[in-house]
Amino acid sequence: MFAILSEILKKNHIDSFAPLPLRDCKVIKPYLLEREGIADGTVFIMAVPYYTHACDAPDRNLSAYAVSRDYHLFFQILYATVLSQLRTAFPNAKFVAFTDHSPIDEIHAAASAGLGVIGKNGLILTPKYGSYVFLGEIVTDAIIPCEIGEIKTCEGCMACKRVCPANIVKSDCLSALTQKKGTLSLEEQEKILHLGSVWGCDLCQAACPHNQRALREGTIYSPIPFFTEQVLPHLTSEALNAMTEAEFTSRAYSWRGKQTIARNLGLMEKGEPTC
């Protein structure tokens, strides 16, 4: 089964994946497995790279993950193909796939499977793509021989913490602030202006030596056409207004509605807070 899945994933330009026993994962949303009738089995965890050359644009004003189309669309397309092929090849096994809204702790699973180390910034740091990866997983009730490795953490240089305007207090993360709906206080507007990003924040990732090395060595770039096509590193109000509904909903920043990203763009283009 792993050989067949490897072949399918490699055809889709995914080269960072590994199996691990479901019983060794931290199950955080058991109902997602219960409703599929899966109590035991195997998890195939994958790290999907998304950083592209467009992310190097000096005027980029979006988090790197929002430069390409929404990764949920990518996983939707990928899983439709992969699950259909797996179900045809193994008709007696159950398969289900997740990303984000997952039954398991994805970072813990990725580290257990040896895809990378856990950074102080809470992200998985892969050797090839750094932390610029989306995690996804296919869960099956089939049990295949595999082992977990020791979970490793980064060297703890704390560059991510030093650079973070919120001191890595996740409740105050500026990425979340850019996604907050409604009217922002003066202080919140100032923070976004200072950050210079209309969606998300990459400061802790950019400061990490694992990412800097991957960038320097050129391994960081995603080979996946979904992420390299239709890139938009610098968003403006004009470009936003020119988008069709379909174009807008294909972007990661659409999930908070047009008003939220339009408000941030208006703030950035004005260059000062609105009372």
Ligand code: SF4
């Ligand atoms: S994304 Fe930005 S604000 Fe959030 S933890 Fe990282 S550096 Fe801090």
Ligand code: SF4
């Ligand atoms: S910047 Fe340093 S402490 Fe932070 S995740 Fe990277 S290696 Fe770890």
